[in-house]
Amino acid sequence: MIDILIRSLENHDIISEAERAQLRAVLDKEKEVEPDEDIVKQGSRPLVSTVLTAGFAARYKLTAEGSRQITALHVPGDFVDLHAFMLKTMDHGIVALSTCRIVTVDHTDLLTLSHTAPHLTRLFWLKTLVDGAVHREWIVAMGRRSKRAHLAHLICELFVRLRAVGLTEGNGFHFPLSQGEMADVLGLSLVHMNRTIQGLRRDGLISWTNQTIEILKWDELAAIADFDETYLSLSVEPR
């Protein structure tokens, strides 16, 4: 289903019928990827870009000492490696964190679209800019927020992003990452990750069991996180 990509783009601007057709024409068949499998390898030079249509994926880098830092989390509808179209050489890897479904687009098609479909191309650009905005928010969280606030912020962000593509249920969402994987997101040790999660649980702000996160007190959680969704650019306007 490429509908999820269109739904994702529709959070930012109107997509014409002609553009939908152009999109459908360049998207390849859906494939499945196993958990922990690399979708794109660090150092490779992909000739296609990948849309995530189901599951959770992460960008990551490994340090010389062997520890991993996840630099971005991706939800269905995200174009996980549009970057490679311009950057050519992948400076980071992308891994499936759950069973994922993906669809690819040839870079040659993206190149053609940049001539024949400027508006669609601008929206692809926008998607990578939103990725950048999320990165900035993460930098702020890592540099100037407590770990508790950082985690709260991440949960708020995931909820809003998933809701934008219709993947929330009430105040909760399915979230299959382990605490160890979350530690690699926040730049924490596993032990402290656990204690930070328990802090939010103890205060009745969230519940997190069976791979499901439920936000019990949105207002309080957002206040702790100092969360403002502006950076996600979820507004439909001419772009």
Place this chain on the structure above:
Amino acid sequence: MIDILIRSLENHDIISEAERAQLRAVLDKEKEVEPDEDIVKQGSRPLVSTVLTAGFAARYKLTAEGSRQITALHVPGDFVDLHAFMLKTMDHGIVALSTCRIVTVDHTDLLTLSHTAPHLTRLFWLKTLVDGAVHREWIVAMGRRSKRAHLAHLICELFVRLRAVGLTEGNGFHFPLSQGEMADVLGLSLVHMNRTIQGLRRDGLISWTNQTIEILKWDELAAIADFDETYLSLSVEPR
């Protein structure tokens, strides 16, 4: 001088004479900005995007408690707020950290170029993607590196970026940021920022006096930093 922008773009691909002309046609007159003055305000909706032609500038966000996190540093040749062209509302501010010179481009001209100059537009896109790559590297540094390594990494990055636009002299470069401003970059307290800098100085890796950083032992510094410049995409190839 808009030459610095062209030189910056030439680090990634060949720029034709026609493209240079297109660029010159849309660039406004150069203006000067005082240190600590906002070049773009958080929350604003700019109608122009800004190229930094001289000086140092930073993107930043303020937290609810009032502390500041700098999320990116910009050197001459950087398009500091191309993002606003697509994101519309600025989710962060941009401030001059020294006396800066800037040149603006109307968003309407950028929109026209996206139809008439797809290659130039792709290069603009690339510039924002490199910004994203730098963000990711910073996230890794904040999450999984020691503060010493983080600082070493930043110095390596600044050196390579400045060299790419011809602003280094030997192994050194002019760098007018105070230690307090650097603390806002690394997400550190001022006191510890000072101690971290002194650590690198004590070991004879760098000298940093009179607003000038000199790298005394590149190999060692790069090793501590685990520095690999791939992410800056400084290679001339068809994009």
Place this chain on the structure above:
DNA sequence: CGGTGACTTGACCTCTGTCAAGAGAAGTGG
């Protein structure tokens, strides 16, 4: 010559990493 801003240094305390071990759930093979 006093004021201001940037840089230093010391003392102390808290947050977070590391090491170690145990509990619980889920899957595997005999």
Place this chain on the structure above:
DNA sequence: CCACTTCTCTTGACAGAGGTCAAGTCACCG
């Protein structure tokens, strides 16, 4: 059906990195 492994989560104890508070130095400037 039961012993066994494996994975994830949890908890405790301790150490080290980095924050905060406070004070002093130094250069520059009006």
